[in-house]
Amino acid sequence: xxxxxxxxxGETDWxxxxxxxxxxxxxxxxxxxxxxxxLAGELEEEQLDAIYASDLARARETAEILAERLRxxxxxxxxxxxxxxxxxxxxxxxxxDRVEFAGESTEQHQRRMLGALERIATRHPHGRVxxxxxxxxxxxxxxxxxxxxxxxxxxxxxxxxAWQDGAVVAVD
Numbered sequence: 225x226x227x228x229x230x231x232x233x234g235e236t237d238w239x240x241x242x243x244x245x246x247x248x249x250x251x252x253x254x255x256x257x258x259x260x261x262x263l264a265g266e267l268e269e270e271q272l273d274a275i276y277a278s279d280l281a282r283a284r285e286t287a288e289i290l291a292e293r294l295r296x297x298x299x300x301x302x303x304x305x306x307x308x309x310x311x312x313x314x315x316x317x318x319x320x321d322r323v324e325f326a327g328e329s330t331e332q333h334q335r336r337m338l339g340a341l342e343r344i345a346t347r348h349p350h351g352r353v354x355x356x357x358x359x360x361x362x363x364x365x366x367x368x369x370x371x372x373x374x375x376x377x378x379x380x381x382x383x384x385x386a387w388q389d390g391a392v393v394a395v396d
Contacts, residue, residue, distance in 0.1 A: 225388040226345035227352045227395065229270070231290070232359050233282040234259040235379040242316045245358075246309030246327070251281045259380040260286045264293035272296060273351035276344055278304040278358060286380070287356040294354070303340035306358035307333040334364040338392060341365065345387035369394040 234256030238245050252260065263286075272294060277287035279300040287298045310327025312320050337357075344353055362383055363373035369385050369392045377383055384395040 225350065225386050226348050227384065227386045228341060228344075228392075229267075229272070229352070229354045229382055229384055230362050230365060231263065231286070231354060231356045231382045232362055232377045232379055233278075233280075233286040233356060234263075234289075236282050238314070239379060243314050244309045244312050244320070245280075245282070246306050246313040247280070248313045249281050252285045256282070256286070256379060257289065260289035261293075263380045263382075264290045267354070268293055270294070270354075271352060272354050273348050274299065274344075275354045275356070276301055276304065276340075277356035278302070278306070278361070280305055280358075283356045283358065287354075290354065290356065296354075298356075301340050301344075303336045303343075304355065304357045304361060305336075307360045307364075330364070333360065334368060337361050337364045338368055341387055341392060342390075365392055366394070368392050 234252045236250040237253050238250050275287055275291050275296045276299045277283045279302045291298045308328035359376040362377050367373040386393050386395050
């Protein structure tokens with residue numbers, strides 16, 4: 225069994241303004257960097273074998289802040305990215321109500337995320353791995369493990385799960 229500590233990236237300016245980011249590559253804002261530094265202190269005593277992250281700037285930068293404190297390298301994996309929101313990227317909820325969605329399906333996103341976790345679990349059997357990803361990506365994993373998605377995790381929030389017998393299972 226491989227245990228995953230999933231972490232949502234720190235805050236960006238688009239998070240603060242309620243805009244969907246998806247594959248749009250937004251950096252952390254100053255508050256997001258402080259969130260990541262605080263989380264790094266909280267995780268300092270964790271026994272971790274590896275750190276993986278989405279290759280998007282907000283997740284990569286969060287992972288790099290954590291990795292500096294945890295003294296582990298960051299492995300980037302584009303399959304850990306947020307859902308590709310297509311024509312909804314950059315829009316607020318009100319703006320999305322006026323536009324028909326054209327982008328990656330939730331099912332495609334979930335398959336991509338679970339495939340990434342399976343590959344990581346294969347590389348780290350019986351390991352404890354930190355995965356820095358995105359709110360929607362975490363929800364796809366939760367849905368697979370629990371049968372439903374929990375409310376969106378706050379920026380730099382975390383959720384623990386595991387890869388066991390070819391499937392993701394909830395730990396918390």
